[in-house]
Amino acid sequence: MLCIxxxxxxxxxxxxxxxLAIDIGGTSTKLGLVEEGSVVARSRxxxxxxxxxxxxxxxLVERALALAVKEKVKIRSVGIGAxxxxxxxxxIENAPNLPWTKDVPLARMISERMNVPAFxxxxxxxxxxxxxxxGAGKRHKDLLVVTLGxxxxxxxxxxxxxxxxxxxxxxxLGHMILEPEGRACTCGRKGxxxxxxxxxxxxxxxxxxxxxxxxxxxxxxIPAIVEAARNGEPEALVVFDRTARWLAIGLAxxxxxxxxxxxxxxxxxxxxxxxxMPRLTRQFDDHLLNIYKGRVDIVTSELxxxxxxxxxxxxxxxx
Amino acid sequence: MLCIxxxxxxxxxxxxxxxLAIDIGGTSTKLGLVEEGSVVARSRxxxxxxxxxxxxxxxLVERALALAVKEKVKIRSVGIGAxxxxxxxxxIENAPNLPWTKDVPLARMISERMNVPAFxxxxxxxxxxxxxxxGAGKRHKDLLVVTLGxxxxxxxxxxxxxxxxxxxxxxxLGHMILEPEGRACTCGRKGxxxxxxxxxxxxxxxxxxxxxxxxxxxxxxIPAIVEAARNGEPEALVVFDRTARWLAIGLAxxxxxxxxxxxxxxxxxxxxxxxxMPRLTRQFDDHLLNIYKGRVDIVTSELxxxxxxxxxxxxxxxx
Numbered sequence: 001m002l003c004i005x006x007x008x009x010x011x012x013x014x015x016x017x018x019x020l021a022i023d024i025g026g027t028s029t030k031l032g033l034v035e036e037g038s039v040v041a042r043s044r045x046x047x048x049x050x051x052x053x054x055x056x057x058x059x060l061v062e063r064a065l066a067l068a069v070k071e072k073v074k075i076r077s078v079g080i081g082a083x084x085x086x087x088x089x090x091x092i093e094n095a096p097n098l099p100w101t102k103d104v105p106l107a108r109m110i111s112e113r114m115n116v117p118a119f120x121x122x123x124x125x126x127x128x129x130x131x132x133x134x135g136a137g138k139r140h141k142d143l144l145v146v147t148l149g150x151x152x153x154x155x156x157x158x159x160x161x162x163x164x165x166x167x168x169x170x171x172x173l174g175h176m177i178l179e180p181e182g183r184a185c186t187c188g189r190k191g192x193x194x195x196x197x198x199x200x201x202x203x204x205x206x207x208x209x210x211x212x213x214x215x216x217x218x219x220x221x222i223p224a225i226v227e228a229a230r231n232g233e234p235e236a237l238v239v240f241d242r243t244a245r246w247l248a249i250g251l252a253x254x255x256x257x258x259x260x261x262x263x264x265x266x267x268x269x270x271x272x273x274x275x276x277m278p279r280l281t282r283q284f285d286d287h288l289l290n291i292y293k294g295r296v297d298i299v300t301s302e303l304x305x306x307x308x309x310x311x312x313x314x315x316x317x318x319x
Numbered sequence: 320m321l322c323i324x325x326x327x328x329x330x331x332x333x334x335x336x337x338x339l340a341i342d343i344g345g346t347s348t349k350l351g352l353v354e355e356g357s358v359v360a361r362s363r364x365x366x367x368x369x370x371x372x373x374x375x376x377x378x379l380v381e382r383a384l385a386l387a388v389k390e391k392v393k394i395r396s397v398g399i400g401a402x403x404x405x406x407x408x409x410x411i412e413n414a415p416n417l418p419w420t421k422d423v424p425l426a427r428m429i430s431e432r433m434n435v436p437a438f439x440x441x442x443x444x445x446x447x448x449x450x451x452x453x454g455a456g457k458r459h460k461d462l463l464v465v466t467l468g469x470x471x472x473x474x475x476x477x478x479x480x481x482x483x484x485x486x487x488x489x490x491x492l493g494h495m496i497l498e499p500e501g502r503a504c505t506c507g508r509k510g511x512x513x514x515x516x517x518x519x520x521x522x523x524x525x526x527x528x529x530x531x532x533x534x535x536x537x538x539x540x541i542p543a544i545v546e547a548a549r550n551g552e553p554e555a556l557v558v559f560d561r562t563a564r565w566l567a568i569g570l571a572x573x574x575x576x577x578x579x580x581x582x583x584x585x586x587x588x589x590x591x592x593x594x595x596m597p598r599l600t601r602q603f604d605d606h607l608l609n610i611y612k613g614r615v616d617i618v619t620s621e622l623x624x625x626x627x628x629x630x631x632x633x634x635x636x637x638x
Contacts, residue, residue: 165578166461257576259484
């Protein structure tokens with residue numbers, strides 16, 4: 001009886017303890033409670049609007065605890081994916097798309113506040129882990145996962161291991177320079193992939209396309225550009241042509257580095273499969289070095305919205 | 320007595336058995352006999368001039384056997400570094416800088432002809448192995464080795480392992496596109512790093528620099544351009560400025576992929592340290608993403624001429 005009683009207690013106990021996964025994006029921050037590779041509850045908040053990182057932390061912890069209370073769950077550990085998150089130090093370093101200019105040791109800050117272990121990594125690396133373990137990247141020992149959103153992030157898997165690099169910050173495909181005298185990038189340099197393929201970059205491409213027509217440029221957001229493209233507006237279609245071309249060149253360059261067998265696209269832009277993928281695969285084939293042709297494919301994430309990022313953030317706690 | 324006799328025979332036997340290392344370049348092919356991490360004898364021959372790959376093989380085997388006979392050595396195994404060498408298949412695939420247009424299964428061909436095991440890999444990967452085990456890359460678990468010669472090759476070490484990629488052909492830094500509408504490359508595409516930084520690329524840069532002056536363009540080879548630069552000729556100095564800038568951008572892009580702590584330069588151009596390195600380090604600092612600054616250095620090979628390539632080719636037999 002004692003034995004059964006103990007097992008029963010253990011089961012109940014296990015059911016109530018989960019990993020808190022946090023995905024910090026340039027515009028919104030998503031939270032999820034993760035158990036056995038599934039996101040069982042979600043919440044979200046704006047990333048922007050706080051006076052400093054302490055005020056952000058206050059809101060984040062409040063939101064996390066509210067989610068845990070609502071779901072009657074205890075939090076065992078916290079995994080955080082963030083732009084420029086350094087997995088070796090647990091610090092967000094100098095992130096160009098986040099409102100803090102200094103380095104923020106967010107893993108330590110959350111751990112001290114919530115009194116559980118906390119692990120932080122690059123948001124794109126977290127998404128790569130999620131896609132690799134649970135999504136479209138399963139069974140690929142050499143994989144590239146690219147996140148397309150406010151910025152362009154990436155996570156490389158090589159020989160069955162996530163590439164962290166010597167200083168924990170490898171995998172910045174969005175900041176490969178594709179046009180040395182090209183557009184200014186938020187990183188302070190010129191011509192990065194991200195200056196063309198991000199949300200900001202697509203808006204800029206639309207402005208440029210409109211400027212050549214003499215029409216008045218409307219300040220369109222991405223959903224409006226997508227809708228215009230679906231309605232056949234030439235300038236909006238040009239945006240997708242150009243974005244696909246830049247992305248194709250960036251991906252072809254990344255293949256030259258680590259030779260993955262698959263590239264998984266993830267995030268906002270990748271959800272417009274019909275507009276993006278036919279253009280992208282054609283341009284990718286045009287720009288891929290001949291020795292890689294037929295040896296690498298491009299697919300979009302198979303996981304439900306946001307789940308790769310959250311599952312990957314959770315996976316950071318067990319790497 | 321029998322026991323001693325056997326041991327004696329074994330020692331004599333071991334002293335006479337070595338690895339034959341072969342480094343196939345775009346212009347010349349080097350051979351070396353390697354024992355315990357040292358190249359103890361060398362030979363070389365032209366890569367070009369044969370009717371087909373069988374004729375090349377005939378000359379290569381003849382040269383190898385002549386070297387072995389001269390040094391009174393038996394060959395235990397053969398390691399071959401070659402442009403576009405695929406380590407997984409032992410085949411030279413579609414190499415743009417070699418005279419054979421089809422795939423050549425050189426490891427199998429040499430093994431059958433010489434009756435010993437033979438292993439083939441990418442020449443730059445072989446050099447990377449050589450630098451990593453014996454040269455300037457020792458103790459760097461994340462390393463990039465770049466060969467600067469007829470073409471631009473590279474070998475990435477990540478998490479203490481050579482990156483082969485899913486199809487065995489990773490590490491083609493020379494074919495990253497840096498200028499999508501730029502110079503034609505031998506690979507059939509446009510604007511690859513190699514189209515600017517190789518011997519061919521530097522000659523082209525010199526022609527372009529001269530063209531702007533109205534002077535007659537002399538058909539200079541690289542040693543002559545180097546000498547002109549040392550004599551302060553402005554057009555020759557411009558070649559080094561531009562070459563350093565392109566290389567810096569390519570290296571900064573490679574750092575974005577795998578985040579190495581060191582980059583080792585190797586091959587012809589890297590031997591002109593005084594002309595290349597001050598320009599390169601300044602341009603690299605200008606083009607490196609801020610999160611990597613101070614975390615990666617660039618050095619030139621410390622190994623004697625050709626030894627990294629030969630030691631690396633020998634190392635292929637034990638990977």
